[in-house]
Amino acid sequence: MSQILPQEQIDAWKERVTGHAHPMELVVDVLRAIQAHHGWVPDAGVELAAEILGTTPLRVEEIATFYDKIYRRPVGRRVIHVCDSICCWSRGAEEVVGFLRERLGIGFGETSADGCFTLLPSCCLGACGEAPAMMIGLTTHGNLTPARILAILAAESGEAAP
């Protein structure tokens, strides 16, 4: 299990869970820790989280599959969540998506050949005021234009070089 989460982190999480009245409150944090270390959450990661939290893998899987920011399949080094909700749609989200697809050569749910980017739709990023918007990592990028997208992709791919 060491490749999913380092042993000292596992121990630290178990320490936090001990004596916690509601360990399941930590489920998202544990999954995010696994994801930060491993890139995504494999089945063994769900089982590890269940073991840490003292619950069944199903209980963890219910949460893991609910949130689209928890990745249950391998993803690229950067995940692009592009908004397809109504405000972004009315401000050109379809063109943004089209541009991203063409540029990266991938559709939704796919990862670029160089393993750098995964493209996912998102229902709303809470960035309606800057529509159209997308999110990469913890950064939200608004007022997207082809030029801005190119600049963002260049910067992200530079940072995310293997």
Next chain:
Amino acid sequence: MPKLTIDNQSVEVPDGTNVLEAAKRLGIVIPHFCYHEALGAVGACRLCAMKFEDGPVKGIQMACMVTAQEGMVVSTLDAATVEFRAHVIEWLMMNHPHDCPVCDEGGECQLQDMTVAGGHTLRRYRGLKRTYPNQQLGPFIEHEMNRCIQCYRCARTYQDYCGGEDFGVLGTNQRVYFGRFRDGRLESPFSGNLVDVCPTGVFTDKAFRFKSRYWDLEEAPSVCPHCGLGCATIPGGRYRELQRVRAGSNRQTNGFFICDRGRFGYGHAAHAARPRVPLVDGQEVDWTQALAAARARLDKIIAAHGPRSVALLGSSRAGLEANAQLRSLARLLGTDRVVFAAHAPRDWTARTLAAGLGAQASSLDDVRRSDCLLLIGADPLAEAPLLALAVRQAVRGGARAAIIDPRPVALPCATAHLPLAPWRLGQALAALGDNDWSRFEGQEAVFLEGVHEALAGARHPIVIGGADLLGPAGMRQLLELARRLSREDRPCGAMGVLSGPNSYGAALLAGDGPDFEELSNAMITGEVRALICLESDPLTQAADPAHAGLALARLDLLVALDSLPTKTLGHAQIILPTTVTAEGAGCFVNNEGRMQTFMRVLAPGLPLRETGGGGHPPRLFMADTPGAAPRPAWEILAGLQGRAASLAELRDALAREDVRFAGLTALAAESEGQRVADAGLALPATRVEDYVPRDGELALLVCEALFGSEETAFYSAPLDPVRPEPRLILHERDAGRLGVTPGEQVRLHSAVEEVVLPVEIRADSAPGVAILPRVRGSLVEAFVPGVGPQPCRINREVDHA
């Protein structure tokens, strides 16, 4: 009691009733999926819309989410509402496949009904439907997710009501998926309820798959024969085969759900070795010959040795009418040697309960509503599974539940457990009654004091005890404890967990009569020469099967009436085949003294599946049905008394003769049943000192298991895949002392037998006790539960070699 108007009819309902239920009282049934009486309202399916015309709530609302209030005026026929419901149904149907012809749910599919009721007849959606991979969910449940309409009933039943944690809801929006983390058997012993609650064909009965259409089944209200609780069931039969069982509803007992033992135990009816024809000395004969032979041989023995040389043995598996007929036969023959249970300690415990329960009797519904429960010497999941669900509902409602038991009793809810050796359960009951903790130390005393405080302060406390671990003396103490905890303003309820579906009824008939131990001693001395055995298998059921074997071997005549291919039949000169529960009508008295009648579902007969060997049945013309000879036991016993009788007459006579059963005549199946009138029995004297091991010794405690222990269900093929492997449970301290590791083979030396089996090591069982769950048909079959702790010795098998 608000009064409201629905579709111009007024109805008064209890406070807290929702408008959907209120409409149902008027006979107005509005389509709905997510609402279920036992699960509550969540307003998720949007189907039960009604128009609130006047009163405190206005507009189109989900009726399940609105509490009925005074002065409401509601319409279910309003045009906008009807259209609303039609759109909701169309939208629910959007992804649903058109696979009704190959779907087992077809005909009893709520979605079909609601689609028709909602007026949706033409699919307008032309897009792609979403599809899912299915999971292998084990031997009981077939999974077909494409049919799902996301009503969440399954997850709410499995997790919320039944406490299962291995099945739930995954994904979001268009990808919502109901399943497990991985393929695998559903772990909850209540998993079969998914079949009943799923409004469409996502979860169907795997053992029943593709056997019959619902409308082709013969169904009738029945009572589950697989433990003492008497849950309502609806068995279904076709082609002379009992093909499935679904849950019936009885608000006093099971509510709406049943356990998997009850649901999949029906296979005993089609057991290939089941006795199907009357046999005299191994020769097939007709009923007239069989009854004449039995009667002639009995008369001959009576003439030679007197009437008391004949004994009769009834059972908790046979209905009240059959056992009562056994009693009349005994009277006719002039013998007082009639016993109603093969297991003497269980017999006396049941008699103690029946004599002393009185007004403290509590139903499963009382348990569900209780705010404080003490379970002592009871393991609900093993001995009476639906009790575990009832305890869970109480705990969900805020009740506290404490368990005092040597076994690692696990319930699907939060409980406090004190692992106490079996010989100390009586001390605990006495301490709780006397408020005196001097015989307990440290943590134990604190636990017991806490339990006492909780029971004393509760509004609806109930104490629940298991017959097998408490024994007659403990049961008496349990009833005494309930009395002492009762106050004028607030009674304390009591419940005893008994093993058979009619243990209580058998105990009522037994009164202060002899027990099977006395009977078998008389057989061994030769005083008893003949035994009439009614649906009882002393060779696997008696407290001491070896002793019972010696006794049976001494008999000149054994007349056995049974529907199961028991070991005892092997000793019988005359075998009279009886019907199983679903093939006859009768009455069981459950563990709270509730008489419940059941109806005949199907006539006995060799299943067409067997006569046809998988193909078309033989093209032969004959007047009689193959395998149809089995008769209800009451009819055979009346025949032995030389009279033909109808069940109605027998019930009438019984109710007239014995006031405790007054009301039996008018008791309808599918009703809530009726408690027997005051037993009027004296509490039997109790004896028996428990074996108490000295320091360093281990006591062997044999107990029931969820699957594999119960007699009737043992003969059911659909349960074969879940029968456990035998194992011995040791406390970690004892395992450490013996140097045993988990899973290691040990040799168990006991008075019963010497066996080698693996160990399971627990930290939550009582130290000093080796626990052996009985598994019939395995190497530990000879170990019988309910006989108290026994001396034993355990070695590592590697040392033995």
